[in-house]
Amino acid sequence: MRQVLASWRPGQAMVAIPVALIMLISVVDILTPNYVHLGPLLVVAPALTASFGGPVMTGAIGVLAVVAQVVIAFLHGGIGTMNHQVQIITLLVVSAFVVAFCYLRERHERQLSEVRSVSEVAQRVILRPLPPRIGPLRIASMYLAAAAEARIGGDLYAAARTVGGTRLIIGDVRGKGLASVSDAAVLLCAFREASHRHSSLPGLAKHLEDSVCRNLAELSEADSDVAECFVTAAIIEIPDTEPVVHVVDCGHPPPLLVRGDRILTLGPELPGTPLGLGELAAADHLPATFAFEAGDILLLYTDGIVEGRDRTGTFYALTERLRRWAGEDPVTLVALLQKDLLDHVGGHLEDDAAAIAIERLPAGPVR
Incomplete structure (x- = not known):
């Protein structure tokens, strides 16, 4: 029956x-x-x-x-x-x-x-799901592609476990939708490979700059518009034993730190140079160091979130929304952010959007 x-x-x-x-x-x-x-x-x-x-x-x-x-x-x-x-x-x-x-x-x-x-298969291969736990960190992420029926676009993120710490990247390829997937894949592959070979964040950023430039040079031979492409990115390193986070800004929106009911912006006064600009790129990508203590939540995001508009043209107020969700764990925070963002824009984004919430857990055994 x-x-x-x-x-x-x-x-x-x-x-x-x-x-x-x-x-x-x-x-x-x-x-x-x-x-x-x-x-x-x-x-x-x-x-x-x-x-x-x-x-x-x-x-x-x-x-x-x-x-x-x-x-x-x-x-x-x-x-x-x-x-x-x-x-x-x-x-x-x-x-x-x-x-x-x-x-x-x-x-x-x-x-x-x-x-x-x-x-969906391409997303799992190119944009691998982030594990819920890396070392002393608890992580949750979201990805919303603007292209209809797509699962991936020009936004990207990845994490790599290194000796004594964790490195993460979040970025945004110029443009949106499926046309930028190739550039995102190149940067992600370069990050996963180079994260284990470069001991410093500036060295890693320089390697990523060179990889993006080589890829754009090859593509520009077939498409002249590629010469105008670039990638904004935030590259961060979180040591296991030090309550700090190191941030290299490459023209990307700065991370936000949720500490209690306070929202702090972690970034230089002037944004750095995006990746892929060649001679215009900064000679040295110097990292900035900020406190990142147990219980803090670090939010990395792309501009597709803060540039989301409602019917009246009002941008999405990310910082104000985060204050409402102070005290939430990363999984709940990301879920609330995704729902609230889609409600704000009426269910359809004009640009790809991605976010990663990272919580430093109290000292304990490191995985």
Whole structure:
């Protein structure tokens, strides 16, 4: 019995509606005088079935409607009359069109499902999910792509466990949507590889700058617009045993620190130079150091969040919203941020948006 109920689909129950309509229209048409023709209304049955059923179910209802039309014609003077022949042919043609529409819609849905599956796989490969715990840190993240049906875009983030600490990056490739995924992938791969080979944050930032420039130089040969591309990024390092965080700003919105009911901005007075500008880039990416104590939550984010607008054009006030959620853990904070942001923009972002919430846990065994 359970297997039967598990295999029962809502569409199979709803098919009773068009069947009942066919029976009702047929009975009323048979009982009314010959000059009253309700048979053309039978086309409603296959049209209604197409809203919830596939081409096979729609075709079956269409055949049933044609059979009903034939019965009505036979009881109202015979199939040989011109009026009934036209009604039967018309019903056949319309039902065929509806079945064809159902088939095309179902094929499109399958293709869209395949695209979504590929997009989800690409996200897991390029933008790997961050673990909920890294060393003495508890982490939660969110990613919202602006492109319709996309799972990834030009925003990026990653984390790497190093000897004695954790390094993270959050960035934003110029532009939005799928066109910037390639540049994001290059930077993420470079970060994951170089995080373990460079002992200093400036050295890591210089390596990332060189990687982005090489990639843009190769792409610019095929597309001249690529020459204008760049990547903003915030690269941070959190030592396991010191209550501090080191931040290298590469033209990215500065991190926010939630400490009790206070919101602190962690960044230089002037933002650094984005990655990928070549000779215009800063010679040295000097890190800034800030206190990051147990119980603090560090929020890294991209400008897609603070540039989100509501219907009146008002930007999303991230700092004010964070004050409302003081005391929440990273998972809850990120969930509240995502819901509140989508409510603010009416459910659709104009740019990709990403955020990472990081909490330093009290001293204990380091994982």
